[in-house]
Amino acid sequence: MTNKANASTMNWAVQVDDVAVSYRDVLALEHASLHVAAGQVCGLVGMNGSGKSTLLRVIAGVVTPNSGDVRLFDSPVSEALRAARVAYMPQTEDVDWNFPLLVKDVVATGSYRRSRWGRLSRCTDQDVMAALERVNLADVASRQVGALSGGQRKRVFIARALIQGADLLLLDEPFAGVDQETQHELMDVLRGIRDVGATMLVATHASSDIAELCDEVAVISGTVVIHDRPDVVMRPEVLVNAMHGMTVAGKEHAP
């Protein structure tokens, strides 16, 4: 995505270099590299099992790679997490929704930050309600989070990220399993977050929708096969080859 001449001066939000991840005997990612500049929105597309969620888990610090290097805002992942700079929305099926918390409490946990003295600070109830209003969930603030629909749960995560004021949002399938209306609402909220300068990585199957949200798209197939502007990547001949792990002759794929 960026030519080599100015790569060293870029303000990178995400730097993944030559990462490999395996789950026991399943090699999910190998030689995966992805650099995303601060303020960019990068879509991750690929077939089922191609490694999109694994890449997000590595960036979110949930999974430790077998090899390779991951840096966020030019710091180790642990440091970015400690500074609450990263908000991660896992794929719905990765989350246990049976914990007995109210919607407003889940959102409020986004504001917990460790101060220099190790104490936690909290946002006000008004802050929580304002975030819930932005994602159109104010009316269910006092409901158990486990009693929400799939689309509402996704919006809870986004409200939590808003409260957190995260610089980097990692969203795994934010549009999966939600109706058209919710999808439009979510897209509006994400555009709002993009417009205030946050960096976003969005893994999705709904590839038709991401072109309008994303500045760049990476195709994942056990590695990062191609990473470029949406108009370069989102062409049938490029996508079909890339999703099968094949590079396209004559193109530069590395960012």
Ligand SMILES: Nc1ncnc2c1ncn2[C@@H]1O[C@H](COP(=O)(O)OP(=O)(O)OP(=O)(O)O)[C@@H](O)[C@H]1O
């Ligand atoms: N917890 C796990 N334990 C074992 N294998 C896993 C685990 N999570 C993922 N895998 C395997 O790693 C590979 C990549 O999976 P991953 O979930 O990253 O793909 P994905 O692109 O997100 O797929 P989907 O589109 O279905 O969400 C697959 O072969 C998958 O079966």
Ligand SMILES: [Mg+2]
């Ligand atoms: Mg996935």
